[in-house]
Amino acid sequence: MIIKKIFNNNAILAKDSKKQEIVIMGRGVGFKKSVGDEVDENLIEKTFILKQKDASEKFKLLLEDIPTEHVSLCYDIIEYANNILSVELNDYIYVTLTDHISYALKLFEEGLNRPNALIWEIKKFYPKEFEIGLKALEFIEDETNKRLPEDEAGNIALHLINAQTNISSNKVEDIAHQTKMIQDILNIIKYTYNIALNEKSLNYERFVTHLRFFFQRLNKNEKMEKEEDDFLLKQVRTKYKKAYECMLKIQKYLEKELSDEEQLYLTIHIQRVTQR
Template identity: 35%
Template sequence: MKVVKILNNNLVFAKDDAGREVIVKGLGIGFHANRGDTVDESRIGQIFYPQASQNLQQIQEFLLSIPAEYLNFVQDFVDEVKAREGVSFNSSIYLSLSDHLQGTLKRYREGISLQNVLLLDIQRLYKKEYTWGEQMLAEVAKAFGVQLPPDEAGFIALHFVNAEENQGGGDSYKIAAIVSDIVKTVRDYYSDLWFDENSLYYQRFLTHLKYFAQRYLHKELQANEDDGLFQLVSQQYRQAYGCVKLIFLMMEERYGYQMSKEEMMYLTIHIQTNAEHARRKDSQA
């Protein structure tokens, strides 16, 4: 890997052995280096490759605008999560999370705290990632002496979700919003019932909604219509199907999408199953 340009003592613009342009971060990696020198591999902390929506100029501007203390903190924390959990992340997380941390701490010092309106939905849909968010808040408190609210753990969780390999980048907030809209419709319809959010039935329901939202966002929804089975389910589970019709109207009005009979059928089954295992609010615990 050869140095193309020195950005500062800790950042260099380089070309790897395959001829790809990259930005390399490492403590002192640019100190006394010159154009054409071989990059000191022992000093490499992170290599940034441009993603589909980025170019190296954008990455360079990001890295130069974020204080090294934030970049180093995020790199150490993300690398620790990767090693401990055995997961892979797109390299964009180092930039997006560092930028988020910088903005969050700036707002905190200005007395501004943002409410995460999807916090409960993020906690339900992305439990693992939310736990990482909580862990990062604990580390932020130690490193920067700032106790951030739980809302921030939710925001951080979405950065992890979007950066996980094989995930549709940037979709997590939209997915959580769609799931939240559907869940609210169900809860309003069954206003006399308590749903056990820790039950297997409810978790399967949330998983179904999550992948429904993903397919909707990626235009991958398919309709293998079985009108006979649809008629059977809709007639047998009339109350649950009534709820699904409201969801159909909500999706049409809010997202401009008309659910297929197949989608409505599976949603009816999930809602019926959860309603059967729910508890009436006026019953004794």
């Protein structure tokens, strides 16, 4: 195998004899190496072969954006999930779950907690995925010495549910309507900021994923419980004034009064997707 790209000392992109791209992880696998060198196969610990091209490209972006340790950790969680679940998981799980857990750890370090308003529904309707989520919290604690709250087990379960390719999709009409609304919301942001959004960025991917879950809740008439303490929202409203004003435009477009929590998440995502 030949090295095609070096992400850092412990992660590289290689090509095998069949010209297939493989992401390789291992301690020191990229250390003092150059593009075109042979891969030291004795240093290989984990390999990623993502067949979906878009997922593969996003995963490579992810490797440049978050710690290698988080990628390795999520690989172990996904491998565990694959062994427990008797369904095929979409390649995107390597992107979405890794991105989510890395960001959850960042928020945890900053003392912020993201409540999961669907926690009881997830426990009831998706017990197997939730149990995997709880096991994932153990993986995370063993690796980082950080014990994330139970809500995160629910969030991890949601990613696993979303990645199951055999889960029945919504009606075609619903998907078409949802797609149009997502595009309308993105247009509101573009016109408010007078910018073109980078559709290949991770922040864009995060935002669209959030909107998909948001519309799933709307379709099922599920509501996020309103938090009594809106301290975080007040802080965000002051710090990201333009993003908050943009969120209000989106709320008006939706013709729906959003909870403080939904307003908070939308405002943060708008701020992130319009930066860099």
